[in-house]
Amino acid sequence: MNFEISDLLFPGFTKKALRELDSSYGIEFFYEFGKDYYWNEEVAAWGERSLSIHGPCVALNLADAKQKNYAKVWDKTFAYAKKVKADFVVVHTNEELPASEEQEAVQARVIRRLRKVVNLGQKYGVQVLIENVGLRPKESLLFDLAEYIALFDIFPEAGALLDTGHANVNGWEIPAVVEALGDKLKACHIHDNDGLGDAHLPLGEGNIDWKAYFAAVKKFAPQSTQVLEYCCGFSDTQSLEEHLAGLKKKYRLK
Template sequence: MLISLSNLSFIGFNYTALKQLPDSLGLEIFYEFGNHSHWDKVLKEIYPHQSPQNLSIHGPCIGVNLADENDSHYLAHYKDVFEFAAKWNSKFIVVHTNEEFTGDKTVVRQRVQHRLQELLLLSKNYEIQILIENVGLQPKDTLLFDWKEYLELLLMLPEAGALLDVGHAYINQWDLPDIIAQLGKRLIACHLHDNHGVSDDHLPIGQGTINWNVLFAAICSSAPKTTLVFEYANVDIQTALASIQVTENSYLVQAAEITQD
């Protein structure tokens, strides 16, 4: 089990807080909120003595929308991401299928699939895996790929891995234990954050209504090598680290119980 912290709460000039990360904790960065030289400087400040051992990159999700037929710059943006990720030996790159979208869903899904295939071809040049994240929210009418379509997409793109965003899935009323079981080894990482089933709040675990014991039991049983990325918003570093410690202990208890069974 690998554990990482997303820099979502530390966008802007708050990166000095990330110097407090213990060596055992990985980091996931939103690359589009900087550039190559910016992130080189940030990572060298966070890791002055060694390269990060568990770094992942969140691909562009504001400046890029794979569902938008007028988005003609997505490949150029992703090429920058891949070049940076390769330089820093990133474990994987997270890709959103879409943000908002318009038009016939079938047509838009085909467009997204084609563009993901282009990104997979690009990824081969850099030997970095792409993970497709489940995005879109039913209450906001931005859900292009529900569970059935998301699974079909993964089956059509066998070289891609899956990243399960637990908060998104919960809002969309997906059966999390069943989904984790079906994904199995395809589930390379999870974004962990809590909510009350209505809005994408990115709360620390335990501040919403997700049943984390059930979820961790499912991960331990079906995808024990999954990287757990804590993707909180609006928390300070002490709150994030404390939550991670409590959650890690809870996860280990679930793992021990499953091993005993």
């Protein structure tokens, strides 16, 4: 089972800690938070390992009709992904939803824009993964479970990225989602919470049933990359690697 570490855990001036990460673990990084010269230096320092890119999700919202520059932003993102030979790029369908529009209209806009994004990914030969995003408590859930799964009928070229934290907050039965996605599930953002908010906690610090989750992954989506998308709990890679070793032993992960 391939594991990657999201650089969400090491923001700003702490990011150089990732240079010490064992090369058997990949790295997923938020490309929008740095210039190319910055990422060039970091990627070189990370050495030979698997890489993936988290696409723009703070300064860009596909659901916002006022944002017309999304294609240019995504073109630049995919160009860099190709340059560093990223295994995949993560795409959010939306962030906050427009307050005065019908959900169906916003869904139609996002699907139109996703078509352009997916096509750009294909242009650069980069695998596009569509993440389940949006949280019911924040009224930002644009695609419910059935609608999210249906996206992969609309975009068979794309793969799925299941975010366990988002799924838990939205009340989805996570092992069943893994089974439903099957070989479309190319990667997962794994982190924990109490079901009330998207806390990005280390595994075991919330109420997600990780035994059931990993059993489902091993059975239905063994090809999926497991990306630890923590925001807290570790300040260095040594303790993080010890945590990962503990997870592998506990859940019998190879």
